[in-house]
Amino acid sequence: MTPSTTLSTAELRRPLVAAAALSEFAREGFHGTTIADVAREAHISPAYVFKLFPGKEALFVAALEACFDEVIAALSRGADAAPNQTPVGVLDGMAGAYAQLIGDRRLLSIQVHAQSITHIPEVGAGLRAGLARVTSFAKDRSNGSDADVQRFMAYGQLCHLIVTAGVEGETRPWAGILTHGIRHP
Amino acid sequence: MTPSTTLSTAELRRPLVAAAALSEFAREGFHGTTIADVAREAHISPAYVFKLFPGKEALFVAALEACFDEVIAALSRGADAAPNQTPVGVLDGMAGAYAQLIGDRRLLSIQVHAQSITHIPEVGAGLRAGLARVTSFAKDRSNGSDADVQRFMAYGQLCHLIVTAGVEGETRPWAGILTHGIRHP
DNA sequence: GCTCGGAGTGAGTGATCAATCACTCATTTC
DNA sequence: GAAATGAGTGATTGATCACTCACTCCGAGC
Numbered sequence: 246m247t248p249s250t251t252l253s254t255a256e257l258r259r260p261l262v263a264a265a266a267l268s269e270f271a272r273e274g275f276h277g278t279t280i281a282d283v284a285r286e287a288h289i290s291p292a293y294v295f296k297l298f299p300g301k302e303a304l305f306v307a308a309l310e311a312c313f314d315e316v317i318a319a320l321s322r323g324a325d326a327a328p329n330q331t332p333v334g335v336l337d338g339m340a341g342a343y344a345q346l347i348g349d350r351r352l353l354s355i356q357v358h359a360q361s362i363t364h365i366p367e368v369g370a371g372l373r374a375g376l377a378r379v380t381s382f383a384k385d386r387s388n389g390s391d392a393d394v395q396r397f398m399a400y401g402q403l404c405h406l407i408v409t410a411g412v413e414g415e416t417r418p419w420a421g422i423l424t425h426g427i428r429h430p
Numbered sequence: 431m432t433p434s435t436t437l438s439t440a441e442l443r444r445p446l447v448a449a450a451a452l453s454e455f456a457r458e459g460f461h462g463t464t465i466a467d468v469a470r471e472a473h474i475s476p477a478y479v480f481k482l483f484p485g486k487e488a489l490f491v492a493a494l495e496a497c498f499d500e501v502i503a504a505l506s507r508g509a510d511a512a513p514n515q516t517p518v519g520v521l522d523g524m525a526g527a528y529a530q531l532i533g534d535r536r537l538l539s540i541q542v543h544a545q546s547i548t549h550i551p552e553v554g555a556g557l558r559a560g561l562a563r564v565t566s567f568a569k570d571r572s573n574g575s576d577a578d579v580q581r582f583m584a585y586g587q588l589c590h591l592i593v594t595a596g597v598e599g600e601t602r603p604w605a606g607i608l609t610h611g612i613r614h615p
Numbered sequence: 616g617c618t619c620g621g622a623g624t625g626a627g628t629g630a631t632c633a634a635t636c637a638c639t640c641a642t643t644t645c
Numbered sequence: 646g647a648a649a650t651g652a653g654t655g656a657t658t659g660a661t662c663a664c665t666c667a668c669t670c671c672g673a674g675c
Binding site: 254255258289290291292293296 | 621622623624625
Binding site: 272273276357358360361369372380381384391392394399400402403406417420421422425426 | 458459462545548554557558565569590595597604606608610
């Protein structure tokens, strides 16, 4: 329970706790995760979490921001690695990178959990801020049409649904309709 | 607190309680809603809820099933009312009916909440069952291609995101990209 | 050596909530 | 008219959890 090093100041530890919160909130959601869970993952005491963040909601928002940081970074890498640097080619590269990124479900899950508690104003604002970043980045980096970017986002949401509902474990025809062409979810 | 009529047997009351649960769970989600909330909405005692359903999770699943009942009914009406009975025309009619249906956010919200607790096996199974119904119905009724049906579902999910995140209250360009052509969400 | 401030904690507390149980009351059945 | 059945409730309980507060420890400056 003692920190591995005492060199870290509170300012440096905060993002580490946010990362721990991301992992924990992703698993069981906002209401299903306790401050004690996050504290355990971050190797600090529950009490100290409240010294670093004013409350559970602010902690969730920080985790959500960390999630979108990772998403943007992955999209950027995917765009750079796209063999075909046309708008659609770049969006395709981003989609591939995103599909790989959500292999561990953490980044996907917290977005879905955030969607379910947007009635908390700070969470709604945090989600919109993240969407703004992703949408704007996709548009600017790909230079695609609005319709291309919208489609990119729509199929991303379908991908979320497929993974959260476990559709890929289903063999009946309806599942094939949903998953066709969606990369290894 | 006394029921308006004593004529109702438990078998008849169960769907009424499921409808009340749909309304309540839609507002604050599974963990954010108490059995007492549902009981109040259904005008019965909390204890009696447990006589009608084995537990909170089963109650949620019943509410989710009721949600998909309403969704399918609305899609069917929309398909029948479509002026153009081609595959794309029928899917378009369904999309319009769905957009209208989720005006009150109840049916949309509980689907999003369900997505966030699919780690509860019964909820995951219930969500897949509902998706199977919707996807199969869209395919069979429209007779569209798999790609048409997949697009119908993907843009439905985008619609969920737009409404839950409150994107329609946003005026910056990224919001326009997401909402363009999505009917009155 | 001493003090001062920030890092970090242990031990609570008040509130909430799912689930249980023993019951009352009405209706039906024989 | 007695017994059985099922609808419906009030009171309670055991557990959980967000949040608080008084405290300790340790390094830096003097």
